Amino acid sequence: MKRSYVHGYDRRAxxxxxxxxxxxxxxxxxxxxxxxxxxxxxxxxxxxxxxVSLARNSPGARxxxxxxxxxSLAEARSKVEAASLGNVQFxxxxxYALPFEPExxxxxxxxxxxxxxxxxxxxxxxxxxxxxxxxxxxVFEGDHGSTYFHPDSAAAHAAIRCQVELQRxxxxxxxxxxxLYPLLNQAGFQALRVSPRMVxxxxxxxxxxxxxxxxxxxxxxxxxxxAAIKAGMIEPAAFDAGIRDLYRxxxxxxxxxxxxxxxxxxxxxxxxxx
Amino acid sequence: MKRSYVHGYDRRAxxxxxxxxxxxxxxxxxxxxxxxxxxxxxxxxxxxxxxVSLARNSPGARxxxxxxxxxSLAEARSKVEAASLGNVQFxxxxxYALPFEPExxxxxxxxxxxxxxxxxxxxxxxxxxxxxxxxxxxVFEGDHGSTYFHPDSAAAHAAIRCQVELQRxxxxxxxxxxxLYPLLNQAGFQALRVSPRMVxxxxxxxxxxxxxxxxxxxxxxxxxxxAAIKAGMIEPAAFDAGIRDLYRxxxxxxxxxxxxxxxxxxxxxxxxxx
Numbered sequence: 001m002k003r004s005y006v007h008g009y010d011r012r013a014x015x016x017x018x019x020x021x022x023x024x025x026x027x028x029x030x031x032x033x034x035x036x037x038x039x040x041x042x043x044x045x046x047x048x049x050x051x052v053s054l055a056r057n058s059p060g061a062r063x064x065x066x067x068x069x070x071x072s073l074a075e076a077r078s079k080v081e082a083a084s085l086g087n088v089q090f091x092x093x094x095x096y097a098l099p100f101e102p103e104x105x106x107x108x109x110x111x112x113x114x115x116x117x118x119x120x121x122x123x124x125x126x127x128x129x130x131x132x133x134x135x136x137x138x139v140f141e142g143d144h145g146s147t148y149f150h151p152d153s154a155a156a157h158a159a160i161r162c163q164v165e166l167q168r169x170x171x172x173x174x175x176x177x178x179x180l181y182p183l184l185n186q187a188g189f190q191a192l193r194v195s196p197r198m199v200x201x202x203x204x205x206x207x208x209x210x211x212x213x214x215x216x217x218x219x220x221x222x223x224x225x226x227a228a229i230k231a232g233m234i235e236p237a238a239f240d241a242g243i244r245d246l247y248r249x250x251x252x253x254x255x256x257x258x259x260x261x262x263x264x265x266x267x268x269x270x271x272x273x274x
Numbered sequence: 275m276k277r278s279y280v281h282g283y284d285r286r287a288x289x290x291x292x293x294x295x296x297x298x299x300x301x302x303x304x305x306x307x308x309x310x311x312x313x314x315x316x317x318x319x320x321x322x323x324x325x326v327s328l329a330r331n332s333p334g335a336r337x338x339x340x341x342x343x344x345x346s347l348a349e350a351r352s353k354v355e356a357a358s359l360g361n362v363q364f365x366x367x368x369x370y371a372l373p374f375e376p377e378x379x380x381x382x383x384x385x386x387x388x389x390x391x392x393x394x395x396x397x398x399x400x401x402x403x404x405x406x407x408x409x410x411x412x413v414f415e416g417d418h419g420s421t422y423f424h425p426d427s428a429a430a431h432a433a434i435r436c437q438v439e440l441q442r443x444x445x446x447x448x449x450x451x452x453x454l455y456p457l458l459n460q461a462g463f464q465a466l467r468v469s470p471r472m473v474x475x476x477x478x479x480x481x482x483x484x485x486x487x488x489x490x491x492x493x494x495x496x497x498x499x500x501a502a503i504k505a506g507m508i509e510p511a512a513f514d515a516g517i518r519d520l521y522r523x524x525x526x527x528x529x530x531x532x533x534x535x536x537x538x539x540x541x542x543x544x545x546x547x548x
Contacts, residue, residue: 143422145422145426146422146531148417148419148420148449148452149452150452150453150456152419152449175422175426178422178423178424178529178531179424179529181476181477181478181527181529182424182476182527182528182529185527186527192478193478194474194476194478194529195474196472196474196531198470198472198533200468200469200470202455202456202468203455204455204466204467204468253455253456253459253460254456255452255453255455255456255468257420257452257470257533259472259531
């Protein structure tokens with residue numbers, strides 16, 4: 001799971017991830033909860049941006065949150081402790097080879113994980129093995145190609161493309177949201193249902209202007225400035241013009257649109273013997 | 275209202291418009307209805323694609339549907355008669371100078387109108403004059419810039435851009451959906467609320483694959499082939515490759531996304547004298 005350019009582990013990146021978690025929490029968690037007594041694997045929990053909401057919405061479920069980074073796990077753990085949640089345990093591990101027995105979870109939950117893994121189908125296959133027959137998987141991913149705005153700006157789109165290309169070079173896919181249906185289908189999940197969750201922002205929604213357009217999306221693109229310039233993808237002035245135009249969409253007559261995708265599917269239950 | 279390239283008045287275009295009306299009817303009409311006794315102006319009714327749903331959902335309202343084209347009006351009238359609806363009357367007129375007294379309607383309804391008019395703000399101002407103080411306006415428009423799909427394809431985007439550019443040269447704006455908030459705001463409407471209506475299509479939704487991806491969107495882009503080639507915008511082979519790639523998104527592992535925008539706003543009521 002390469003997160004090099006995209007999600008730095010510095011304080012600024014952490015703040016951004018938390019702003020994003022707040023702004024999109026409703027979109028993601030409003031219809032995600034697990035029954036008491038069920039076991040839930042959160043794969044790729046990162047710094048725990050979703051873990052607290054997940055654990056709060058399913059107080060009786062036993063959640064196991066894993067990530068490849070010990071440092072991220074430490075931060076996730078302190079978030080969960082600060083929220084006085086007792087139903088989460090943490091384990092370090094790689095999504096392709098997690099340290100669990102097959103069929104040991106009732107449910108799998110992943111958020112902003114597939115966008116970073118070089119082999120999303122293999123990751124889904126590995127997670128499917130850990131799921132009991134009849135268990136569910138919930139997947140939440142963004143799609144940077146779903147971004148459009150007013151005023152439109154070629155410079156802003158060019159800056160966004162830098163982020164997409166850097167993520168691609170890191171083995172990821174920033175436009176993976178639209179692919180959840182074919183991916184989960186190909187991985188053999190059943191009863192698959194994908195629902196887009198569009199974030200529409202105009203100045204009648206100031207919390208989203210600040211929390212999403214400015215502090216989440218534009219800050220994320222701004223965060224790849226040095227890497228994009230160093231990689232020779234863009235001239236500094238062109239990149240900066242793109243960022244200015246993204247902030248421009250947060251003004252009173254601006255509009256900003258972005259879509260996340262949520263997928264829900266089930267692992268085929270064992271067939272009854274005849 | 276130039277509709278030259280974009281909406282031909284031949285049988286095929288009429289069929290397409292009806293397919294589109296069926297596929298998007300729920301998105302548009304599910305929360306549009308007017309009280310008994312109220313007067314509603316439908317400006318730019320075209321061939322009546324929305325008029326029947328509008329009249330059915332508001333059986334007690336008195337609807338006046340206008341269009342600049344006598345031929346379109348005749349077709350709209352026969353649709354309404356075939357549906358045995360008695361609450362619609364038709365008038366011919368130009369949206370900038372409609373033959374009605376100021377403040378003579380309780381509500382205004384427009385759908386796929388602003389995308390075709392060269393001066394959308396002037397059109398909104400003209401419609402606002404016809405609205406009584408405290409009356410409402412409902413606007414529904416698409417946005418071709420909201421289109422993305424899987425598999426992604428530069429050729430498909432190039433073909434779509436031909437349609438957008440032809441519409442622009444005709445005085446319209448195929449990407450106007452995202453601008454509804456600033457436009458209605460600038461026109462001085464109050465209590466403005468824009469809600470996006472995304473059409474998400476994967477193969478678990480065969481009615482949308484057929485009715486929207488294939489018969490509505492791709493057929494519409496395909497319909498500008500000759501005009502785009504004649505205008506020197508694109509080579510025939512490149513255009514055809516784009517259309518093939520759009521149809522490709524309608525296959526089993528394909529995904530297609532498009533977003534309409536619905537706006538609702540109110541004309542400021544007269545202030546009480548103090």
